[in-house]
Amino acid sequence: MRPRFAALLFCAVALAAAASAIFLWRLQNRQEAPPTRQVFVGATRFTLLSGYLRPSSRDGGRLDRLDVAAFFPDCAPAGDVADVNGASDLGERFEKLVFITIKPEDSNLDPADRPAKLYARFLESDEWSHPGGLLARAFQDGSPFEGQELYFVAPEGRDFAARCGRPDSARKTPNSCVYDFRLDGLDVELRFSAAILSEWRRLNAGARGLIEATRR
Numbered sequence: 001m002r003p004r005f006a007a008l009l010f011c012a013v014a015l016a017a018a019a020s021a022i023f024l025w026r027l028q029n030r031q032e033a034p035p036t037r038q039v040f041v042g043a044t045r046f047t048l049l050s051g052y053l054r055p056s057s058r059d060g061g062r063l064d065r066l067d068v069a070a071f072f073p074d075c076a077p078a079g080d081v082a083d084v085n086g087a088s089d090l091g092e093r094f095e096k097l098v099f100i101t102i103k104p105e106d107s108n109l110d111p112a113d114r115p116a117k118l119y120a121r122f123l124e125s126d127e128w129s130h131p132g133g134l135l136a137r138a139f140q141d142g143s144p145f146e147g148q149e150l151y152f153v154a155p156e157g158r159d160f161a162a163r164c165g166r167p168d169s170a171r172k173t174p175n176s177c178v179y180d181f182r183l184d185g186l187d188v189e190l191r192f193s194a195a196i197l198s199e200w201r202r203l204n205a206g207a208r209g210l211i212e213a214t215r216r
Helices: 002-032 090-096 111-122 194-214
Strands: 036-041 044-049 061-063 066-071 097-104 128-130 134-138 148-152 161-165 176-183 186-193
Touching: 036 097, 044 194, 066 194, 090 097, 090 186, 090 194, 097 194, 111 148, 111 161, 111 176, 134 194, 161 194, 176 194, 186 194
Parallel strands: 036 061
Antiparallel strands: 036 044, 066 097, 097 186, 128 134, 134 148, 148 161, 161 176, 176 186
């Protein structure tokens, strides 16, 4: 019995030591993790809290595109899902989540000109109003944007225009919208829940403010 007891005791001590080592390693890595990261997108340098960065951008350095996530309306960091646990309301979390992708400006049409010069020919003639002072028109079936609707500021959507999926009760994933804009040599895309579409002014101002604040 003594050899067996000794073996069990040795295993217990070894497991405890391994658990302690893992805990200390995680603690050390957490302490050593930089609170901010520097990212270069084209000629622009960003200095961001690590919590904003999505996995594709987490290492920092020079990137073709910068992917971050923030919570609406206060623009708190939302890239590391540290807030998710068994008690999290994922539906409520999604409604507050804004994904932001930043790339160097390309030679394509300025996003502010897309509603008049690209989208207009694919839109249905029927128009309706939406909270927040927006107008809305559906894209035609068979068009490149089939199944989506355009929500825009009159008359031509230059101040704001977002493409959103058509509401569908059978949809398994929450309905989302895409808004693009160009800012000082950067092309920016926002993806967000349709639930905050009527708050487009705060959304727009918050995203632009975050970009300005993190450019160094």
